[in-house]
Amino acid sequence: MKQPLLALCVAVAAPLGGASAHHSFASEFDANKPVSLQGTVTKVELINPHSWIHIEVTADDGTKAVWEVEGGTPNTLFRKGINESTLPVGTVVAVDGYRARDGSNRMSGRDITLADGRKVFLSGSAPR
Amino acid sequence: MMRGACAVAALALVAACAPTAAPPAAGTASAPVFARTPDGKPDLNGIWQALVPANYDLEPHEARPAPLDELGALGAEPPHLGVVEGGEIPYFAEARERQRRNYENRFELDPERKCFMPGVPRATYLPQPFQIFQSGDHVMIAYQFANAVRQIHMQDPGPAPTSFWMGWSVGRWEGDTLVVEVTKQKADTWLDRAGNFHSEELRVEERYTPMGPNHLLYEATLEDPKVFSRPWKISFPLYRRLEANVELLEFKCVPFSEEILYGHLRKGYRGREAE
Amino acid sequence: MRRGRAVMKTLVLPSVGVCCGALVSGLGHAQAPPEVFDPAYSPPRLPSGKPDLQGLWSNALVTPLERPADLADKAFLTEDEAREYQAKRVEALNRDSRPDDPEADILLAYNDFWWDSGTQGVRTLRTSLIVDPPDGRIPELTETAKARLAATPRPSADGPETQGLSTRCIYYATAGPPMLPGSYNNHYQIVQTDDHVLIVNEMVHETRIVPLDGRPFPPETIRQWRGSSRGHWEGDTLVIETRNRRADTPLRGSSENMRLTERFTRVADDVLLYEFTVDDAQAFTRPWTVEITSLRVEDGLMYEYACHEGNKSMYGILGGARAAEREAAQWE
Numbered sequence: 042m043k044q045p046l047l048a049l050c051v052a053v054a055a056p057l058g059g060a061s062a063h064h065s066f067a068s069e070f071d072a073n074k075p076v077s078l079q080g081t082v083t084k085v086e087l088i089n090p091h092s093w094i095h096i097e098v099t100a101d102d103g104t105k106a107v108w109e110v111e112g113g114t115p116n117t118l119f120r121k122g123i124n125e126s127t128l129p130v131g132t133v134v135a136v137d138g139y140r141a142r143d144g145s146n147r148m149s150g151r152d153i154t155l156a157d158g159r160k161v162f163l164s165g166s167a168p169r
Numbered sequence: 170m171m172r173g174a175c176a177v178a179a180l181a182l183v184a185a186c187a188p189t190a191a192p193p194a195a196g197t198a199s200a201p202v203f204a205r206t207p208d209g210k211p212d213l214n215g216i217w218q219a220l221v222p223a224n225y226d227l228e229p230h231e232a233r234p235a236p237l238d239e240l241g242a243l244g245a246e247p248p249h250l251g252v253v254e255g256g257e258i259p260y261f262a263e264a265r266e267r268q269r270r271n272y273e274n275r276f277e278l279d280p281e282r283k284c285f286m287p288g289v290p291r292a293t294y295l296p297q298p299f300q301i302f303q304s305g306d307h308v309m310i311a312y313q314f315a316n317a318v319r320q321i322h323m324q325d326p327g328p329a330p331t332s333f334w335m336g337w338s339v340g341r342w343e344g345d346t347l348v349v350e351v352t353k354q355k356a357d358t359w360l361d362r363a364g365n366f367h368s369e370e371l372r373v374e375e376r377y378t379p380m381g382p383n384h385l386l387y388e389a390t391l392e393d394p395k396v397f398s399r400p401w402k403i404s405f406p407l408y409r410r411l412e413a414n415v416e417l418l419e420f421k422c423v424p425f426s427e428e429i430l431y432g433h434l435r436k437g438y439r440g441r442e443a444e
Numbered sequence: 445m446r447r448g449r450a451v452m453k454t455l456v457l458p459s460v461g462v463c464c465g466a467l468v469s470g471l472g473h474a475q476a477p478p479e480v481f482d483p484a485y486s487p488p489r490l491p492s493g494k495p496d497l498q499g500l501w502s503n504a505l506v507t508p509l510e511r512p513a514d515l516a517d518k519a520f521l522t523e524d525e526a527r528e529y530q531a532k533r534v535e536a537l538n539r540d541s542r543p544d545d546p547e548a549d550i551l552l553a554y555n556d557f558w559w560d561s562g563t564q565g566v567r568t569l570r571t572s573l574i575v576d577p578p579d580g581r582i583p584e585l586t587e588t589a590k591a592r593l594a595a596t597p598r599p600s601a602d603g604p605e606t607q608g609l610s611t612r613c614i615y616y617a618t619a620g621p622p623m624l625p626g627s628y629n630n631h632y633q634i635v636q637t638d639d640h641v642l643i644v645n646e647m648v649h650e651t652r653i654v655p656l657d658g659r660p661f662p663p664e665t666i667r668q669w670r671g672s673s674r675g676h677w678e679g680d681t682l683v684i685e686t687r688n689r690r691a692d693t694p695l696r697g698s699s700e701n702m703r704l705t706e707r708f709t710r711v712a713d714d715v716l717l718y719e720f721t722v723d724d725a726q727a728f729t730r731p732w733t734v735e736i737t738s739l740r741v742e743d744g745l746m747y748e749y750a751c752h753e754g755n756k757s758m759y760g761i762l763g764g765a766r767a768a769e770r771e772a773a774q775w776e
Contacts (some may be wrong), residue, residue, distance in 0.1 A: 061752070063579060064611040066553045069760040072546035087331045088754035090613065092558075111757070113558025115331065116629050116747045118647065121557075124330035139550050142764025150554050151542070160540075162557050182662050207491040214637050290510045301652060302642045303637040304490070307498050307634050309642060311651040318644055318651045319748075320633070325744060333748040357753075411758040414659045417651075419668040423614050434762035435603040435771070 061091035066139075069111075070149045074140035078108060078148075082132045086124055087115035094150065094161075096134060110136050110150040123162055134161060203379040206303065211345050211379045213301045216410040216417065219387070221250045223294040224281075226363035227403060236276040246362075252294075252403040258365060264396045271364025277361055283430060285421035286317040286334035288358030289351045289373050290403065292390040298410050300417050301377075308340060308347075313417045319351055329353040334370055349375040360391075368395040383409035446615065468618055478569055481717075487710040492638055495710050496682045500746055501530065502717070503623055504562025506533040510574035511580030511733070521569045527677045530565050537561050560628045567715055567737035573625075576717075577731040582696055589697045591729040594661040601765035604758060611758065613751035615669045615693055619645030620735070621652065621686050622695070622720040631746045632738075633682060634708075641675055642681065654684050669693050669724060671704070682708040693771040699726040714740040 080096035092112040099105050115123075128134075138151040155162040190268075205211040229251035235244025260268060271278055281287060287295055297313040308321040320338040327335035329352065336354035352374040359366050376388040382437055385407040392400040432438065487495040506529075520530060539556040542548050546570065566573060572580035585593070598605045601663075609615040618626035631645040636642075643652040654675040662672050671689035675682060686704040702724040709717045716738040723731045 052754065063606070063613075064757050066550045067499045069644055069757055069764055070550050071764075072550050074585060075546060086754075089749045090751045090755060091757060093756065109756075111554075113554050114749070115629050116749060117558055119330040119747050120560075124328070125332075136569050139546070141760050143767045145760070145763070147760060149550065151549060151552075152555060160555055160557060214640075223754055265681075286750055300640075300642075302637055302640065304635050304637055306500060307635045309633070309644060311644075311653060313643065315752075316651055318649050320644075320746070327549060330747070334750045335748055416655065417653055417664065418662075419670065421614055421669060423612060424605070426752075427612070429605045431758055431762055434759065434766055436601075436766070 042144065064077040065115075066149055069141060071142045072139060075138070076140045077135070077137050077146050079133065079135045080108065082128055082130050083107060085128050086127060087118070089114055092118075094128070094134070094136075094153065096136065106146060108136070109145075109147045110138065110153060111147065112150045112153070118162055119148070121162075122155060128161060181231040198420060201379055201381045203382050206305075208305060210303075210342055211347070213303050213347060213377060213379070213385065215383060216298050216415055217407040218296075218302045218410055219294040219405060219407055221252055221294060221404070221405045222247050222249050222296075223405065224291065224296060225249070225359055227251060227253050227361050227365055228257055228363070229253075230363070252405050252406065254402045259398045259401050260396060261398055264366075268364050268366060271359070271366060273363050273364075275362055278359075278364070280357060280359055281362065282426065284315050284426040285357065286315055287312075288334060288354050289319070289336050289338070290375065290391075291358065291360055292317055292319075292335070293375075293387060293389070293407070294405070297420060298415075298417055311417060312419045315420065315422055321347075332356075334375070343376075345378060346374075347377040349373075351375065364416075366396070367391070367393045370395050377407075379382060383411065385409075445518045448628070450592075452618050455588040455732060460490060469770060480567055480569060481715065485712055486676040488605045488713075490636060494636065495682075495712055496636070497634050497641075497682065497708055498636055499714060500631060500633050500750040502562070502741050503618075503625045503632070503736055503738050504560055504735065505566050505625045505630075506530055506537065506562050506563060507556075507570065507573055507625075509573045509624065510582060511574070515571045516579065516589070518571055519578070521565070521571060523569065526565050526569050530563065533565070534561075558628070559606070559632065562625065564739070566735065568735060570735065573734045574732060575735045575738055576721075577730065583732050584745045586725075586727055586729060586730050589699065592699075595699050599762055607758070607761065609669070609693065613648055613755050616645075616647040616650070616678075617695075618647040619650035619670075619686075620695070621670060621673070622706060623718065623736070625736070627750060629745075630743065634747050641684075644746070646746050646749050648749050664688055667691070667700070678707075680709060684708075694727075695722065697727050698724045702725050713735075714742075715764070716740070 043140040078096065078098050081099035082094060083097050084095035088091040092115045094110045094112060095107055096110060097107050099107050111127040136148065136150055136152070144159045151157050155161060202326040206212045225246045226249070230249060232248045233246040235241065237244060276282070292299065292312045292314065295312070295314045297346045299310055299312040301310045302311065306323040308323055309318060310321065311318045317335055317336040319338055321338045323340050326339065332353040332355045334355050338349050340349045340350050342348070354369070354370045354371055356367065371391065371393040374390045380386050386404065387407050388404040390400050390401060390402045391397065463686070474594045491498050539552045539554065539559060573578045574582065574709060577583055599608045605610055609674065616626070617624050618630060623632065625646065626647065631646040633644045639655060639657045641654045641656060643654070644650065650670060652670055652673055654673045656677070658674045659674070665691040666672070667688055669690050671686040673684050673686045675684040677683070682704040686706070689700060689702060691700040702722060704720060704722060705718040706718065718735060718736045718738050721731055721733045722728065
């Protein structure tokens with residue numbers, strides 16, 4: 042008789058190596074400083090240990106500022122067919138995340154979405 | 170004819186006595202002797218190292234003082250006739266100006282000092298050994314410096330998704346020469362400590378040819394339409410490390426570079442600004 | 445709008461997957477290991493006659509290292525249970541869900557498409573990667589090891605050297621040795637020559653060069669983050685002995701006297717059985733053994749992971765700590 046394993050519930054756990062990412066984001070970003078921005082992509086750095094997507098944000102008064110959005114390792118994306126041309130310069134993206142503790146124009150990319158709400162690298166040729 | 174046979178015999182004698190001479194064409198009586206893998210290719214497996222001090226400067230150079238006075242003769246740079254065929258690197262005028270500026274600021278700018286991976290061809294002539302692993306279509310080269318490593322794709326890997334510090338290497342055999350095309354290298358690597366540089370358009374064609382059981386001839390042709398007015402070439406022998414039980418050891422130099430990169434952000438730092 | 449989406453409250457816990465919920469007991473009787481691999485399988489061979497282990501392998505597995513406490517007696521899952529468990533684990537590991545708590549939200553870092561924890565459990569159907577001791581858990585530490593752990597300072601942002609080795613881009617537990625599944629880039633590549641084996645781990649372009657020619661280990665005074673390894677064949681199993689790791693690369697509390705024995709056996713075209721035993725009487729009250737089934741990656745490549753070269757995060761972490769100190773100083 043099959044024993045239901047339904048109660049083998051699992052909590053999200055940090056992976057076995059002891060590091061859930063290159064480093065804990067809590068040490069770099071501030072939970073008290075959530076940021077939501079919209080802007081155009083000016084540069085995509087598919088580098089390690091973290092990718093960086095640069096976006097230019099235009100304030101209501103017309104002033105422009107460049108923000109750097111921190112993502113994950115690009116190697117996972119490469120294996121899904123994504124490359125440095127996948128997210129073209131000029132694409133409008135919305136970013137939802139947390140500001141860097143050091144006060145710079147850097148933020149975690151907790152959610153990076155296109156204008157139609159799709160997550161950035163899950164569009165186009167990338168498999169879902 | 171007798172004269173031809175004597176000439177061939179003389180060549181064989183010369184080859185035996187001057188092992189560092191360029192290898193004669195394969196098939197002649199004096200072709201170099203070296204091991205082969207089961208698939209008939211030259212066996213390049215082993216630990217190799219360059220002896221030319223090309224990492225200081227690819228171009229001809231006299232002895233130079235150390236970048237820091239306090240090092241005295243410890244950090245001084247030995248002289249060399251250079252490894253560039255034709256002598257000088259054929260820069261465009263503006264690029265040569267940039268190389269000179271690089272040289273003047275080489276202590277601050279050299280990525281080697283920061284323990285960044287050296288790229289190709291610099292990895293080949295760093296003063297540290299590297300090891301070639303060759304097993305049919307599985308070919309990789311591990312470098313002692315910074316644990317750098319690269320895969321030589323012997324089957325078409327498709328286009329590189331982005332640029333890399335050690336580039337994107339595709340290899341093939343041409344007779345007894347392993348030919349490796351290296352593209353998509355980050356523009357951040359230098360070619361030596363003298364500020365010789367390249368752009369992201371750099372293409373390198375390397376050639377590894379056995380000269381004998383313990384020597385390889387290394388040739389590299391560099392092409393970069395943004396920086397050089399024509400392709401140019403370097404060449405020198407690679408020597409097999411023959412000590413008993415020689416092995417690559419760990420040269421993870423990150424800790425050696427943390428002070429210069431992050432020291433200004435240390436708790437309690439009181440000093441000059443970051444480089 | 446973030447808060448409008450369905451939110452699953454998730455807890456981010458340290459490395460052990462702990463269960464919250466009703467106890468599921470096994471059937472109560474001893475479980476024999478299921479026959480999941482063909483005992484008659486013979487691997488492809490190199491011209492030398494040795495098994496061909498070459499190529500690209502991945503350790504992306506959702507099975508936890510230690511058996512969850514609720515499953516104390518249950519060493520194996522049935523195939524149905526494994527499917528169910530894997531599905532739940534994959535769902536739980538999905539980083540697209542946004543917890544209400546910002547601190548928990550930050551820890552999930554970024555969207556799920558960046559990660560690769562895998563979708564499969566270990567092919568042996570075990571409930572933990574640890575197979576010995578029989579309870580599937582790391583043995584108790586010795587008093588010496590406990591004292592050393594207690595005395596070890598926690599990572600801090602005082603400077604780069606007080607950060608973890610992975611934050612500094614020096615060493616990752618994914619590569620070890622021993623190798624352990626991580627959240628991404630679980631890949632490693634093997635090249636075999638007549639007298640060497642090369643294992644390259646994606647994280648952080650770790651190269652393990654293992655001589656097979658019987659040469660001695662280097663002097664004990666030479667300590668490396670990856671230790672020193674020597675290999676030999678036992679039948680169709682590649683055995684690698686590693687010792688003389690640096691004192692600052694402990695494995696769950698191990699000491700610098702740790703002896704690691706790894707075994708690689710190709711048990712199917714697409715499965716490399718990777719086992720390792722930790723023997724460290726100074727740190728653990730008994731040895732412990734792990735079994736991982738590395739899966740072959742046929743259509744994929746391992747890419748360069750240049751970590752130190754692009755480590756902008758270090759500036760962010762140290763700069764953030766210094767900014768917080770300046771702010772605190774203003775209030776004094």
